[in-house]
Amino acid sequence: MSISLSSDFARAVPEMAVSWEAVPVPEPVLLVLNEPLAKELGLDPAWLRSDGLPFLVGNEAPGVAQAYAGHQFGGYSPRLGDGRALLLGELTHADGTLRDLHLKGSGRTPFARGGDGLAAVGPMLREYVLSEAMHALGIPTTRSLAVVATGAVVHRELPLPGAVLARVASSHLRVGSFQYARNTGDHDLLRRLADHAIARHHPGSTYLELFERVVAAQAELVARWMLVGFIHGVMNTDNMTISGETIDYGPCAFMEAYDPTTVYSSIDHGGRYAYGNQPIVAEWNLARLAEALLPLFADDEDRAVSLALEALGTFDGHFERAWIGGLRAKLGVTGDVQPLLKDLLTLLHANHVDFTSFFHRLAAAARGDAEPARSLFLDLAGIDDWIARWRSLGPDADAVERVNPVYIPRNHLVEEALAAGSAGDLGPLERLLDAVTSPYGERPGLEHFAAPAPQDFSATYRTFCGT
Numbered sequence: 001m002s003i004s005l006s007s008d009f010a011r012a013v014p015e016m017a018v019s020w021e022a023v024p025v026p027e028p029v030l031l032v033l034n035e036p037l038a039k040e041l042g043l044d045p046a047w048l049r050s051d052g053l054p055f056l057v058g059n060e061a062p063g064v065a066q067a068y069a070g071h072q073f074g075g076y077s078p079r080l081g082d083g084r085a086l087l088l089g090e091l092t093h094a095d096g097t098l099r100d101l102h103l104k105g106s107g108r109t110p111f112a113r114g115g116d117g118l119a120a121v122g123p124m125l126r127e128y129v130l131s132e133a134m135h136a137l138g139i140p141t142t143r144s145l146a147v148v149a150t151g152a153v154v155h156r157e158l159p160l161p162g163a164v165l166a167r168v169a170s171s172h173l174r175v176g177s178f179q180y181a182r183n184t185g186d187h188d189l190l191r192r193l194a195d196h197a198i199a200r201h202h203p204g205s206t207y208l209e210l211f212e213r214v215v216a217a218q219a220e221l222v223a224r225w226m227l228v229g230f231i232h233g234v235m236n237t238d239n240m241t242i243s244g245e246t247i248d249y250g251p252c253a254f255m256e257a258y259d260p261t262t263v264y265s266s267i268d269h270g271g272r273y274a275y276g277n278q279p280i281v282a283e284w285n286l287a288r289l290a291e292a293l294l295p296l297f298a299d300d301e302d303r304a305v306s307l308a309l310e311a312l313g314t315f316d317g318h319f320e321r322a323w324i325g326g327l328r329a330k331l332g333v334t335g336d337v338q339p340l341l342k343d344l345l346t347l348l349h350a351n352h353v354d355f356t357s358f359f360h361r362l363a364a365a366a367r368g369d370a371e372p373a374r375s376l377f378l379d380l381a382g383i384d385d386w387i388a389r390w391r392s393l394g395p396d397a398d399a400v401e402r403v404n405p406v407y408i409p410r411n412h413l414v415e416e417a418l419a420a421g422s423a424g425d426l427g428p429l430e431r432l433l434d435a436v437t438s439p440y441g442e443r444p445g446l447e448h449f450a451a452p453a454p455q456d457f458s459a460t461y462r463t464f465c466g467t
Contacts, residue, residue: 015186031121081111
């Protein structure tokens with residue numbers, strides 16, 4: 001099969017694209033392939049499973065390592081970049097737009113900063129499961145095309161089997177990409193990067209309109225994360241896209257018992273990226289994007305700052321509309337529900353109620369059987385009063401069922417699937433994927449995938465970057 005990859009990014013900003021070759025993989029073994037996505041990209045799944053395996057690990061042609069900077073946990077690093085990744089190029093999707101084809105775990109690049117450039121099977125399978133689950137939930141995200149075992153041994157705390165992930169995105173342009181370009185002092189480079197972003201994502205926009213649209217997209221994205229209990233875990237500026245897609249599934253997880261302070265990441269010691277902090281962090285990251293773009297907003301710096309602040313000031317409104325609107329949809333009601341929502345979140349927190357289970361069980365409550373939802377609470381008087389107030393608004397049970405997932409990537413099930421997959425047993429992974437890629441509506445035999453983790457698991461659970 002002949003593959004035609006374009007090189008739009010490398011042509012637009014060659015200063016930010018280092019031509020590089022992936023580490024040779026003599027005997028690649030396919031672990032999982034996203035056949036529907038392959039077909040959308042014009043790729044033959046049968047070919048990818050056989051002669052196309054070298055293509056999936058980057059051994060057919062060189063790619064480019066992308067340069068970018070970033071604030072990591074608030075500290076600025078002027079030179080990060082794809083340390084273990086390569087952009088192979090762009091493919092045309094069935095919808096007529098371009099998609100990046102990007103590898104992770106393909107070996108050291110000039111941006112590796114002392115790392116080995118490799119990836120282990122477990123973290124790559126994690127990104128596959130999480131990104132495809134997010135896609136099924138309707139949340140903008142990078143997609144996973146394939147995970148291929150390399151046969152290499154990756155040395156972390158323990159020796160682990162190696163793998164390469166092939167992923168797809170509308171682009172891999174990040175806030176950190178613009179920080180890098182601005183930091184060079186080359187305004188022509190910054191302008192060409194912005195022109196490339198506009199052509200790729202918002203044709204015809206001005207530079208200020210580009211920023212305004214990124215603000216709106218990121219505000220809505222974070223609200224949609226929170227509506228399903230998702231915690232990204234490492235919201236550095238190099239992990240925030242211009243496209244508004246979720247990217248880099250490292251120490252991410254799904255909240256179980258509702259608590260805004262929930263943190264699972266082993267490296268987030270201060271809770272910077274806790275569940276409830278995600279809107280604040282997103283707005284902070286967007287302020288860094290505004291700083292990078294200032295020279296393009298206006299020649300006069302004071303005028304540029306004023307325009308940037310005005311655009312950034314719309315974040316809260318975009319977030320609140322998406323968050324309140326999303327919660328209203330989850331409750332199946334219309335009108336002013338803010339007092340009802342405030343009291344509900346207080347009850348969920350005080351009673352340590354599983355976030356996903358509660359909203360799923362509301363469909364039964366809307367049909368007259370409140371016991372499944374009620375049984376999650378210790379404060380029965382409190383929830384009985386709340387349910388009575390909610391029912392008085394006439395909730396639509398079918399709407400509740402359509403919006404609230406039954407199956408999410410429960411943290412304990414993800415860990416079980418990754419451990420088995422790393423040991424060569426892909427059965428648990430396949431069963432988990434079957435559940436989370438069709439997350440709405442109960443299916444017989446999948447009760448195990450709807451249940452929260454045991455309490456002792458959740459109390460000590462931590463996630464890791466996988467680098």
